[in-house]
Amino acid sequence: MRFIIPSLLALSLTACYSTQQSTIQTADDTVRYLTVLHTNDHHGRFWHNEDGEYGMAARKTLLDQLRAQAHAKGHSVVLLSGGDINTGVPESDLQHAEPDFKGMSLLGYDAMAIGNHEFDNPLDVLDKQIGWSNFPLLSANILHKHNGEPAYQPYTVIEKQGLKIAIIGLTTVDTVKIANPEFVGGLDFVDPAPITAQLSEQIKAKYRPDVTIAVTHMGHYHDAAFGINAPGDVTLARNVPAGTLDMIIGGHSQEPVCIDENGEEDSAYVPGKACQPDQQNGIWIMQAHEWGKYVGKAVFKISQGEKTLQSYELLPVNLKNEQGQWATNYIEHDSEIKAFLAPYQKAGESKISGAVGEVDAFLDGRRNTVRFKQSPLGDLVIKAQMAAVGADFGLISGGGIRASIKAGEVSYKDILKVHPFRNRITYIDWRGEQLIDYLSVVSRFPPDSGAYLQYHGIEFDIQGDKLTNLKIQGQPVEPGKTYRMSINSYNAAGGDGYPVLTELPGFTATDSTDAQVLKDYIERHSPIKRSAL
Numbered sequence: 056m057r058f059i060i061p062s063l064l065a066l067s068l069t070a071c072y073s074t075q076q077s078t079i080q081t082a083d084d085t086v087r088y089l090t091v092l093h094t095n096d097h098h099g100r101f102w103h104n105e106d107g108e109y110g111m112a113a114r115k116t117l118l119d120q121l122r123a124q125a126h127a128k129g130h131s132v133v134l135l136s137g138g139d140i141n142t143g144v145p146e147s148d149l150q151h152a153e154p155d156f157k158g159m160s161l162l163g164y165d166a167m168a169i170g171n172h173e174f175d176n177p178l179d180v181l182d183k184q185i186g187w188s189n190f191p192l193l194s195a196n197i198l199h200k201h202n203g204e205p206a207y208q209p210y211t212v213i214e215k216q217g218l219k220i221a222i223i224g225l226t227t228v229d230t231v232k233i234a235n236p237e238f239v240g241g242l243d244f245v246d247p248a249p250i251t252a253q254l255s256e257q258i259k260a261k262y263r264p265d266v267t268i269a270v271t272h273m274g275h276y277h278d279a280a281f282g283i284n285a286p287g288d289v290t291l292a293r294n295v296p297a298g299t300l301d302m303i304i305g306g307h308s309q310e311p312v313c314i315d316e317n318g319e320e321d322s323a324y325v326p327g328k329a330c331q332p333d334q335q336n337g338i339w340i341m342q343a344h345e346w347g348k349y350v351g352k353a354v355f356k357i358s359q360g361e362k363t364l365q366s367y368e369l370l371p372v373n374l375k376n377e378q379g380q381w382a383t384n385y386i387e388h389d390s391e392i393k394a395f396l397a398p399y400q401k402a403g404e405s406k407i408s409g410a411v412g413e414v415d416a417f418l419d420g421r422r423n424t425v426r427f428k429q430s431p432l433g434d435l436v437i438k439a440q441m442a443a444v445g446a447d448f449g450l451i452s453g454g455g456i457r458a459s460i461k462a463g464e465v466s467y468k469d470i471l472k473v474h475p476f477r478n479r480i481t482y483i484d485w486r487g488e489q490l491i492d493y494l495s496v497v498s499r500f501p502p503d504s505g506a507y508l509q510y511h512g513i514e515f516d517i518q519g520d521k522l523t524n525l526k527i528q529g530q531p532v533e534p535g536k537t538y539r540m541s542i543n544s545y546n547a548a549g550g551d552g553y554p555v556l557t558e559l560p561g562f563t564a565t566d567s568t569d570a571q572v573l574k575d576y577i578e579r580h581s582p583i584k585r586s587a588l
Contacts, residue, residue, distance in 0.1 A: 095137025095306030099147030112388035137306025138170030138272035145471035146403025154399035193224020412581030433509035439576035448512030449541035454505020
């Protein structure tokens with residue numbers, strides 16, 4: 056990956072990225088107010104869930120109320136998304152998130168950051184999604200490898216009741232390893248801080264915006280402790296000159312960004328509790344958890360160039376508490392949005408309805424399980440893939456498991472929640488001595504990462520820097536013997552930082568997808584007993 060800072064030519068402002076060309080104006084002493092509404096990490100939740108929580112129809116009702124309240128006070132209003140509209144709910148995934156992007160257009164979004172999951176599909180699908188949207192999808196730090204120019208619209212300048220707002224989009228540089236390598240191979244994801252500083256100066260010189268916002272999909276990591284992840288919003292804020300940005304509206308880490316009175320992360324946030332966003336280098340940083348569970352609302356006073364945060368709230372959208380009661384007052388669904396989305400929901404349901412089998416116990420696919428330890432659901436997934444290609448053992452990265460399976464009947468929808476990416480099943484025939492080298496790499500990915508190794512059919516120990524006691528199907532590995540390993544196409548192509556296998560002798564890609572082989576396996580072996588995995 057080439058990390059380059061684009062030339063001024065590459066980021067030329069001669070191309071009109073503004074939604075409205077405006078003449079340069081001088082600031083006056085008028086006191087104005089801006090209400091910023093925001094969501095992030097939507098992940099296909101255009102429809103409410105089985106408990107009636109969230110959904111775009113209820114969100115529309117809330118947004119209309121918030122806009123009306125703000126306009127009644129003379130406030131300008133902007134609605135932003137921190138990205139990742141794709142992937143998470145089969146009814147959306149099977150329709151390439153068409154209801155989600157068109158729904159966002161009807162909800163009145165002004166701009167969004169392009170997230171890493173916008174690259175779960177071929178690039179022509181993202182082109183379609185841009186076409187479905189009446190708002191810009193932004194990223195300034197995704198560049199074409201062949202010429203270093205922006206691959207997507209880097210920014211927009213919009214005007215709201217005479218208030219000029221510049222919005223710069225940014226995407227995590229981790230996208231190059233966590234998105235499908237087949238789709239992002241022609242793109243560079245470069246350090247966002249230099250581009251942001253340079254672009255902000257150019258925008259200010261040309262448009263003199265009243266407010267400059269970065270809408271990002273990079274993650275909030277408290278005190279810049281980003282660990283194995285790429286640096287996120289806190290690092291960005293600390294690494295741009297003071298005054299570059301007024302606020303960062305983020306996504307990716309999928310959390311409420313709330314800071315307590317001691318400046319520490321409030322990890323115990325619950326609906327209805329007060330929330331103070333983070334502030335670094337004079338820049339406010341905000342994020343509204345995930346899935347449209349909340350709408351973030353910030354109110355800023357703008358006077359003589361100073362932007363002062365007057366209030367901040369995370370407003371729940373029909374969330375239930377642990378007792379199964381509404382955490383706050385129930386929000387009625389907007390009838391027009393619900394009517395618009397209903398045919399998409401029906402079309403999606405028709406493709407995934409009906410049980411394919413059953414399991415006798417809960418199979419845990421939660422993030423804090425599959426990225427930290429071996430999981431029976433991981434065993435089931437890998438056994439299905441092994442069976443599909445006649446493998447001796449198999450492995451996947453834990454981040455490829457996206458949902459749990461409840462005890463009882465299993466539907467195709469349940470399977471598609473586990474496997475929303477439509478990765479193909481591949482295999483490679485290894486000689487024993489080659490296998491040891493490969494496993495020495497993939498076995499060392501740390502917990503709390505999407506790359507964390509889930510495996511079945513093998514055993515090994517790690518002593519210091521050496522992988523030892525390697526066994527396949529209970530037998531020691533013989534250096535001269537050939538063993539077949541199943542793996543999905545994402546990891547085989549280098550996804551999550553795994554070694555690339557696709558050009559090696561003995562590698563074969565099938566046309567079967569991960570969801571299809573899991574469905575077939577459950578159908579053949581139902582009922583699935585967790586104790587046998």
